Amino acid sequence: MNIEVLTLFPEQFPGPLTAGVTGRGLAAGRVNLRVHNLRDYTHDRHRQVDDVPYGGGAGMVLKPEPIFEAVRARAGKGPVILLTPQGELLNQELVRELAGYDDLYLICGRYEGVDERVATHLVDREVSVGDYVLTGGELPAMVLIDAVCRLVAGVLGSEASPKDESFDQRLLEYPHYTRPALFEGHPVPEVLLSGHHAEIERWRRSQAVERTRRRRPDLLDRQQG
Ligand code: ADE
Numbered sequence: 581m582n583i584e585v586l587t588l589f590p591e592q593f594p595g596p597l598t599a600g601v602t603g604r605g606l607a608a609g610r611v612n613l614r615v616h617n618l619r620d621y622t623h624d625r626h627r628q629v630d631d632v633p634y635g636g637g638a639g640m641v642l643k644p645e646p647i648f649e650a651v652r653a654r655a656g657k658g659p660v661i662l663l664t665p666q667g668e669l670l671n672q673e674l675v676r677e678l679a680g681y682d683d684l685y686l687i688c689g690r691y692e693g694v695d696e697r698v699a700t701h702l703v704d705r706e707v708s709v710g711d712y713v714l715t716g717g718e719l720p721a722m723v724l725i726d727a728v729c730r731l732v733a734g735v736l737g738s739e740a741s742p743k744d745e746s747f748d749q750r751l752l753e754y755p756h757y758t759r760p761a762l763f764e765g766h767p768v769p770e771v772l773l774s775g776h777h778a779e780i781e782r783w784r785r786s787q788a789v790e791r792t793r794r795r796r797p798d799l800l801d802r803q804q805g
Pocket of ligand 1: 663664665689707708709710711712713714715716717720
């Protein structure tokens with residue numbers, strides 16, 4: 581899979597993506613990451629990427645021309661995604677869909693925003709990583725890349741079955757335990773030591789459902805709807 585990133589801060593990449601599963605995927609060439617500096621698509625002496633907002637107000641807005649030029653220069657054909665708090669929320673379903681493409685093009689927003697014509701006439705999707713505002717789209721792009729890399733064939737190595745796929749993806753995970761069986765007076769649930777696979781499965785399922793009901797009832801509501 582080829583992932584291209586357009587950013588004002590190319591030095592932030594690959595950053596944390598070099599570690600662990602994503603790092604192995606990048607090193608093995610299963611995921612190719614190409615990072616473009618937005619300033620390379622300007623043509624003025626100051627390499628200006630932003631300007632004041634029409635209608636006034638605080639902050640600067642990213643200009644459309646360099647972004648359009650950068651995206652038009654790309655080789656890939658997959659979706660163009662703008663990372664913005666205005667986007668649809670990233671969830672595992674969207675991650676799975678994006679992992680199915682041969683290439684993705686991610687645009688990292690900055691400043692007060694991005695000229696709306698980028699969203700309306702250039703971008704296929706706007707994606708948010710949560711209902712909070714970060715200083716830019718770079719960390720969200722890394723979050724998206726990490727989640728997609730995890731699913732790209734071969735990146736997972738020995739843990740090849742994404743564990744959260746054992747139950748419905750819209751359930752939280754059941755609790756995990758490893759040795760010792762008794763730690764500082766806290767025992768591992770008896771059923772897990774029983775060797776009864778059917779019972780263990782039943783227990784895990786009920787723990788996952790109960791935990792989801794208590795912590796994230798919205799996930800269960802969505803399932804029924
Ligand atoms: N840029 C700033 N905040 C963001 C968020 N929550 N998701 C995606 N891009 C962003």
